[in-house]
Amino acid sequence: MGDALAAYVAIARLWVRSSLEYPASFWAMTVGSLLSTGIDFVGIWVMFSHLTTYGGFDLRQMGFLYGTSQLAIGLADLVVGNVERIGMQIRLGRLDAMMSKPVPLLVQICADQFALRRIARIVQGGGVLIWAGWAVDWTPARAGVLVSMLACGGVIFFGLFVSFSCVQFWTADASEFSNAFTYGGASLLEYPLSVFPKQVALGLTFILPIAFANWYPSLFILGKHDTTGLPHWLELASPVAALVMILVTSTAWRFGVRHYTSTGS
Amino acid sequence: MSLIDVRDLARTFVVRRRNGALTRSRSEVRAVHDLTFSIGAGEMVGYIGPNGAGKSTTIKMLTGILVPSSGRLRVAELEPSRQRTELARRIGVVFGQRTTLWWDLPLRDSFELLQKIYRVDAARHRRNLEEYVELLDLGDLLDTPVRQLSLGQRMRGDITAALLHDPEILYLDEPTIGLDVISKGRLREFLRTLNAERGTTLMLTTHDLQDIEALCDRVIVIDHGTAVFDGPLGDLHHRGESRRTLVVDLVDEAPPIAVPGAETRKVEGPRQWLTFPAGASAAPIVAAVAASYDVADLSIQEPDIEDVIRQIYAGG
Ligand SMILES: Nc1ncnc2c1ncn2[C@@H]1O[C@H](COP(=O)(O)OP(=O)(O)OP(=O)(O)O)[C@@H](O)[C@H]1O
Ligand SMILES: [Mg+2]
Numbered sequence: 001m002g003d004a005l006a007a008y009v010a011i012a013r014l015w016v017r018s019s020l021e022y023p024a025s026f027w028a029m030t031v032g033s034l035l036s037t038g039i040d041f042v043g044i045w046v047m048f049s050h051l052t053t054y055g056g057f058d059l060r061q062m063g064f065l066y067g068t069s070q071l072a073i074g075l076a077d078l079v080v081g082n083v084e085r086i087g088m089q090i091r092l093g094r095l096d097a098m099m100s101k102p103v104p105l106l107v108q109i110c111a112d113q114f115a116l117r118r119i120a121r122i123v124q125g126g127g128v129l130i131w132a133g134w135a136v137d138w139t140p141a142r143a144g145v146l147v148s149m150l151a152c153g154g155v156i157f158f159g160l161f162v163s164f165s166c167v168q169f170w171t172a173d174a175s176e177f178s179n180a181f182t183y184g185g186a187s188l189l190e191y192p193l194s195v196f197p198k199q200v201a202l203g204l205t206f207i208l209p210i211a212f213a214n215w216y217p218s219l220f221i222l223g224k225h226d227t228t229g230l231p232h233w234l235e236l237a238s239p240v241a242a243l244v245m246i247l248v249t250s251t252a253w254r255f256g257v258r259h260y261t262s263t264g265s
Numbered sequence: 266m267s268l269i270d271v272r273d274l275a276r277t278f279v280v281r282r283r284n285g286a287l288t289r290s291r292s293e294v295r296a297v298h299d300l301t302f303s304i305g306a307g308e309m310v311g312y313i314g315p316n317g318a319g320k321s322t323t324i325k326m327l328t329g330i331l332v333p334s335s336g337r338l339r340v341a342e343l344e345p346s347r348q349r350t351e352l353a354r355r356i357g358v359v360f361g362q363r364t365t366l367w368w369d370l371p372l373r374d375s376f377e378l379l380q381k382i383y384r385v386d387a388a389r390h391r392r393n394l395e396e397y398v399e400l401l402d403l404g405d406l407l408d409t410p411v412r413q414l415s416l417g418q419r420m421r422g423d424i425t426a427a428l429l430h431d432p433e434i435l436y437l438d439e440p441t442i443g444l445d446v447i448s449k450g451r452l453r454e455f456l457r458t459l460n461a462e463r464g465t466t467l468m469l470t471t472h473d474l475q476d477i478e479a480l481c482d483r484v485i486v487i488d489h490g491t492a493v494f495d496g497p498l499g500d501l502h503h504r505g506e507s508r509r510t511l512v513v514d515l516v517d518e519a520p521p522i523a524v525p526g527a528e529t530r531k532v533e534g535p536r537q538w539l540t541f542p543a544g545a546s547a548a549p550i551v552a553a554v555a556a557s558y559d560v561a562d563l564s565i566q567e568p569d570i571e572d573v574i575r576q577i578y579a580g581g
Contacts, residue, residue, distance in 0.1 A: 003384070007381065018369065095330075096363070096365075099349060100356075100358040101382055103350065104350060261278055
């Protein structure tokens with residue numbers, strides 16, 4: 001585990017070093033992604049020029065949901081977002097090379113071409129979260145839940161990125177498919193779950209459990225009550241969801257690797 | 266206990282083919298089956314066979330990249346597919362067709378990264394790197410990104426990369442593909458030295474039989490997924506019933522030479538080609554020819570391994 005982490009850092013460092021050899025292009029890309037991810041919240045802001053609350057949430061509370069969803073996916077995207085490139089790596093025959101090195105395959109795929117500019121989403125989401133968090137009535141319990149939410153949220157999205165990418169062991173061209181669940185899922189989380197039909201809320205809780213990445217713990221922190229009629233203890237169940245996600249993901253990944261067929265030549 | 270132990274190994278691939286707008290058929294390709302061999306430490310083994318015979322598939326199973334469909338496989342007492350990362354520290358792999366280096370990084374960075382990944386201690390890494398850079402003449406190329414290297418340069422980089430962690434076994438899948446004669450010669454020399462000085466076990470696939478003649482005491486021939494020959498190179502000739510050729514230049518044109526123990530295959534002016542079994546001695550035949558004809562010159566050609574293998578395929 002420690003070795004794997006050290007290898008990740010070593011590989012990622014090289015890519016960061018080589019991307020910083022062209023600082024202008026690095027900063028242009030980073031600022032570009034800052035702007036393009038930030039535009040979402042501008043949309044919400046504009047929406048609130050006509051509304052005072054949406055699904056029972058005011059603008060700052062919406063900012064809280066927004067910031068936490070961006071942080072969850074941002075952390076996962078930074079660390080494992082590259083796993084989506086696995087289909088391409090297979091086609092290029094790069095996987096064989098990675099599999100002949102003494103570092104877990106997942107670490108190598110994710111650290112390969114590590115893109116520091118992806119930090120933009122974290123910076124931007126973090127900024128909105130700080131602004132939104134100002135209005136929260138903080139208690140030690142709420143602060144604890146915040147920390148656990150960010151960790152679990154990262155893990156849940158990590159699981160989505162990796163699990164859905166496993167499909168690419170069979171069909172190399174499925175990155176759009178996983179995008180729908182990862183980035184698509186994260187943009188659903190920018191809105192209160194209560195504005196969606198009940199089936200959607202149930203689906204995002206029990207099937208694709210991303211509601212645990214921000215919605216349930218946010219209810220706890222903001223002192224709000226779920227109007228979907230689901231039990232209260234879900235507010236504190238994020239670690240369970242994260243654990244289940246890890247189990248599912250590692251099973252899927254192992255299954256995928258064992259069924260890897262390499263390429264003919 | 267041998268270093269590489271393969272017993273009844275098999276690997277099938279499922280291939281789906283589209284044979285109409287909507288219909289798809291599913292078929293199985295037996296890439297490797299009933300394959301059994303073992304290789305001891307320090308051996309240099311040539312693994313040869315025609316295209317699609319299953320050579321690369323075997324190497325990928327030996328490194329743990331592909332999971333066998335059935336059979337038993339042990340390399341350095343590890344099960345490759347389950348203990349792949351552990352095994353990786355003890356082996357080196359070179360795929361002639363593809364680089365295992367980082368495409369966009371200069372060689373120097375790739376090597377530095379390998380040191381960290383394999384956790385080679387700094388002094389040993391420096392010593393190995395210096396030695397291989399010197400032997401493979403890579404000094405001027407260290408700052409060049411891999412994508413800018415020529416095929417032969419890249420191959421030398423790949424071989425260095427595969428050796429920096431002092432592997433016990435080096436697998437080479439078509440290491441000489443696309444190299445010119447001089448580079449091939451240098452590479453063979455390098456591999457021979459590696460085996461002699463460090464005792465590294467080598468297993469190489471190739472379509473260039475000179476690689477085998479230059480390097481390997483032992484050959485395994487694989488065809489349609491299974492071994493059809495395993496033994497010393499010399500025995501391959503007997504097994505294939507190969508024949509040596511005696512080229513006779515007569516002083517004058519003559520009808521086909523008739524001597525016992527040899528067959529005349531071709532006549533071209535004063536030159537005639539006689540063949541005789543590779544296992545037989547040339548001396549009585551030469552004597553018989555010289556006794557009955559006016560001979561200007563004589564030479565003997567060894568059998569071409571390619572023909573030998575073709576005969577094994579034809580006979581087997
Ligand atoms: N990933 C794959 N999917 C489907 N079939 C495959 C795959 N890899 C190999 N095969 C099939 O398995 C057989 C053996 O292939 P392999 O690559 O091992 O041959 P080889 O001996 O290395 O040939 P060559 O000399 O051309 O490199 C071939 O029939 C090939 O089509
Ligand atoms: Mg091959």
